Amino acid sequence: MHVTTKDGIRLHVEEAGEGTPILFVHEFGGNHMSWEPQMRFFARRHRCITYAARGYAPSDIPSDMEQYSQALAADDAVAVLDGLGIGKAHIVGLSMGGFATVHFGLRTPERALSLTVAGAGYGCEKEFEEYFRGVSREVADNFERQGAKEFSKIYALGASRVQFQNKDPRGWKEFADRLATHSDLGAAMTMRGVQARRPSFWDLEEGLKSMNVPTLIMVGDEDDHCLQPGIFLKKTIPASGLCVFPKTGHTLNLEEPAAFNAQLAEFIAQVEAGRWLPRDPRAIPGQIMRTN
Known part of the structure; x- marks a missing residue:
């Protein structure tokens, strides 16, 4: 089925099951099918x-x-719920979807029962902020020039993706094959319009x-540029908890589906x-040991 956003964009939606609703928001390198282990x-x-x-x-491009x-x-996530x-x-949400989840909580907290922010943080660290914006625009150019079919072969082997390939070659290949089918235009516009312009968590x-x-904040311990942002979110959001997956990269829900689901x-x-x-207010961050 489709829902239509306030600015007239049609979004493809799938659902399964009954009970309290869970809305899954995908990452840049995935799509709605990336959540299949969680949907099932x-x-x-x-x-x-x-x-x-x-x-x-x-969905529309x-x-x-x-x-x-x-x-x-x-706001598109809200539009899906409205529809x-x-x-x-x-x-x-994972990665790009994790950023959308944070902003969902900031913009429309009354619509959220809870927020799960997984693998989110690229471009947040202030020392890498301008580098991230530049490399995002370079990635956009590569999707346009080379096309997703070719550039996906490079993008799918990023520093925080190879952990998935090493653990689960078949699962990683499904991810890479799906990435190769992305719209060249859509990928480029998303990189330029969303990724390269989003604000830092700080x-x-x-x-x-x-x-x-x-x-709930979840991050892999080899997803280097999400670790510090994850800790920052934990220290800043009042009712938050942080889960770090060992020997794990960026694609958390697919790389470690059993641990993620649990x-x-x-x-x-x-x-x-x-x-x-x-x-608990008694858990004072600056206190190492209580002496009185």
């Missing part, structure tokens, strides 16, 4: 929804870069401090039981 697992007891972001077939932005990416008549849902600090939505299921269970709470 969580549909046993939840209404699971996933969608193709704008710029990803079979606008040719105007101004129709791509971080704010629009977050399905869902008031509130657990929002789960620029959002005040808003994050007052965002009281229960939040951690997410436990988080959602605690949220729904009302037991995922803000940090």
Whole structure:
């Protein structure tokens, strides 16, 4: 099925199962099918929804870069819920989808039962911010010049992707083959309009401090440029927890599906039981040992 955003973009949506809704928001290198291990697992007891972001077939692929932005990416997730008549849902995002999930919580916290932010952080570290913006534009140029079919062979072997290839060659090949089918235009516009222009988490600090939505942050310990942003989110968002997967790269939900599903299921269970709470004020970050 499709839903239509406020600016007229048709988004392809798929769903399965019944129960409390979970909305899955995909990464740049994936698409709606990247969530298949989670759709199959969580549909046993939840209404699971996933969608193709704008710029990803079979959703619309606008040719105007101004129709791509971080704010629009977050609002598209709300549009999916609106189109399905869902008031509130657990929002789960990976990488680009993780950024959309953070902004969902900042812009429309009343629509989120919880937030799961996985593998998010590229471009956030201030010392790498300008480098990231430049390399994002270079990646966009490569998708246009070479096309996804050719450039995917390079992109799929990034420093935080090879862990997936080493552990699960068949799963990684599915990921790489899917990346090769991306729209050249959509990939380029998404890189320029969303990735290269999104704000750092550090620029959002005040808003994050007052965002009281229960939040789970997940990151692989070999996903180097997401580690420090993940720790920053943990220190800043009041009701947040951080899970670090050992010997793991960027594509968390596919690289370690059993661990990802188990951690997410436990988080959602605690949220729904009302037991995922803000940090105890007695847990003072600056205190090493109590002496009086």
